[in-house]
Amino acid sequence: MARSTRESILTAAAELMRSRGYAAVAMKDVAAASGAPIGSLYHHFPGGKLQIAREALVNAGVAYGQLIPTLMAPHDDLGVAIEAAFGQAAEDMAATGFANMCPVASVAAETADTVPELRETTAGIFTGWLDGGADYFRSRGLAPDAARDLIVALVGALEGAFVLARTLRSTEPLLVAGRALADGHRGVPLTAQPRLPLDDVANASS
Amino acid sequence: MARSTRESILTAAAELMRSRGYAAVAMKDVAAASGAPIGSLYHHFPGGKLQIAREALVNAGVAYGQLIPTLMAPHDDLGVAIEAAFGQAAEDMAATGFANMCPVASVAAETADTVPELRETTAGIFTGWLDGGADYFRSRGLAPDAARDLIVALVGALEGAFVLARTLRSTEPLLVAGRALADGHRGVPLTAQPRLPLDDVANASS
């Protein structure tokens, strides 16, 4: 998966932030989890912890940005697609012992008021998801405004349900959120169109 | 507002956790914000930082648990009530410069995998919200299962939209989430019944 030292540091950091957020992750932990000694972290990332976090979040953000279109792809009814996507998320979460699937929201909630660089980074990732998702739904036949509202509601409901599910150790919040959102969209057709969404998230790894 | 030293410590801690989460809040900061010296924190809370966090979260959780019923109270159409509640949340958030309204979700996301005592505390708070909210909606005429699903979807959508709104510094996620959830419930009547929901959150200040 991650071959170079640089990559293994980033994946280790993303993994740790996924379950601990930002402040509670120590450089020592990243070093141990990646197998690289502390000095190597600062060799590859002169910007220190902040730079590692930003790059790790952007990487994870791009990966998760593909997720919603991927889950929607096999369906041609919007309501069915939404419910299936949340059902899949619930299965994944239960299978991983209720570890959060994505570090972006945790770090965003923790640092939006205190670490401007991380707020900007997470905001860029969210914006990429929303723009990419809206483009995707438009490419499958939805009206521009409907596509935008749908992806905003979807991402918000998903992130909120994740927090509840993780804390309560239950899939109920994900399943209920999926049903609630699906109810408003049953019978809406998704046209077949294999266009991939763009990922214009990357503006943090400079 | 908070007169005793104990109370001022708890409100200061809740305020700090609201914007920084748990790990990034230092006891020194709580002391400074509350006006009490460090020694007093440990005098009133022998359990240290963890005890302060738990009690502060429970206090904040009870307060926020009142919020949804309060916002729903003046309406008699469920769809209208939902949209108004999210609109009110959006206004409050914009008015406070996009500071998160509630420390529970931030701390829950950050500590669900790492600090068992805080996961239990936040889970208890969430459970109180869900049980209390379901009771409230039942008291206003909804079927038991519908009431439960509604409050789960509502709390999840609200928490997720908060994270997005705070990070993007925009009210759009709250407004869109409110509209999306309201759409499935327009025309559903809320019966007039002035019963207050129970708060059975408290099991952490032992």
Place this chain on the structure above:
DNA sequence: GTCTATACCATGATAGAC
């Protein structure tokens, strides 16, 4: 590019005078 040793600082927590 890898790795160790270490500087320097902030942290949670305590002891004990008042």
Place this chain on the structure above:
DNA sequence: GTCTATCATGGTATAGAC
């Protein structure tokens, strides 16, 4: 019950040998 001084620890980051 209030407040100060301080401890031990763990944090980020750096220096410099290899």
